Amino acid sequence: MLLSPFADEVAQIVADEGVEVVTTGAGNPGKYMELWKSKGIKVIPVVPSVAIAKRLERLGADALIAEGCESGGHIGEITTMALVPQVVDAVSIPVIAAGGIADGRGFAAALMLGAKGVQIGTRFLVATECNVHQSYKDKVLKATDIETAVTGRPTGHPVRALKNQLTRKFMQAEKAGATPEELEELGKGALYRAAIQGDSLNGSLLAGQIAGLVNKEQSAKEIIDEFMKELKEIVADRSKNIL
Numbered sequence: 001m002l003l004s005p006f007a008d009e010v011a012q013i014v015a016d017e018g019v020e021v022v023t024t025g026a027g028n029p030g031k032y033m034e035l036w037k038s039k040g041i042k043v044i045p046v047v048p049s050v051a052i053a054k055r056l057e058r059l060g061a062d063a064l065i066a067e068g069c070e071s072g073g074h075i076g077e078i079t080t081m082a083l084v085p086q087v088v089d090a091v092s093i094p095v096i097a098a099g100g101i102a103d104g105r106g107f108a109a110a111l112m113l114g115a116k117g118v119q120i121g122t123r124f125l126v127a128t129e130c131n132v133h134q135s136y137k138d139k140v141l142k143a144t145d146i147e148t149a150v151t152g153r154p155t156g157h158p159v160r161a162l163k164n165q166l167t168r169k170f171m172q173a174e175k176a177g178a179t180p181e182e183l184e185e186l187g188k189g190a191l192y193r194a195a196i197q198g199d200s201l202n203g204s205l206l207a208g209q210i211a212g213l214v215n216k217e218q219s220a221k222e223i224i225d226e227f228m229k230e231l232k233e234i235v236a237d238r239s240k241n242i243l
Helices: 007-016 030-038 050-058 080-090 104-112 134-142 165-175 180-187 190-195 209-213 220-242
Strands: 021-024 042-047 064-067 095-098 117-119 148-151 159-162
Touching: 007 030, 030 042, 030 050, 042 050, 050 064, 050 080, 064 080, 080 095, 080 104, 104 117, 104 220, 148 165, 159 165, 165 180
Parallel strands: 021 042, 042 064, 064 095, 095 117
Antiparallel strands: 148 159
């Protein structure tokens, strides 16, 4: 998928409008850090590796989101289980875990790996407040554990999405040796087709491997309340059994 050609303009608008907190993903925001930090903006980038985590800490990141390759959308190559503790050990700023977290069990696991919190994407796709098309939500709700595929590696921007006609076209094109430009053209507008137009065949249904655990629509509050209830029960149970 083609990254936005307007990133420089957006970064400047963020600085000009006094945005207080910025999270970034799908790339290295190092070129914008000096600008944002000069405006007192807290910056929390998504990182796929220890090297990038250390570099962004040096540039002034306030916290980091260590995102494993289980995540939906643009991904790196390291799993959450392997990435989070290595990033935690490598930096002195707070680390937030992302990728493969959809319930209190995942939250508890992230805390055990040293994370200070979690970022959750796929489960909130089916929140009642989320305005993606219902056909997109339905695909997530029906997904199984093997329902996602990664495409776009030849472009340098691999993407995880639910399998459909578009992912099959991508994989066929990649196997045939399509150029990065041809692959980017194939993916142009694909997220809009899925999220806004409801095209579940030729749209990009970004979702993580954890989609198989997401099986009900709830409000955002209900999702968070359920997360916290499960987390507290898990911690209490494990503490009792260990002691």
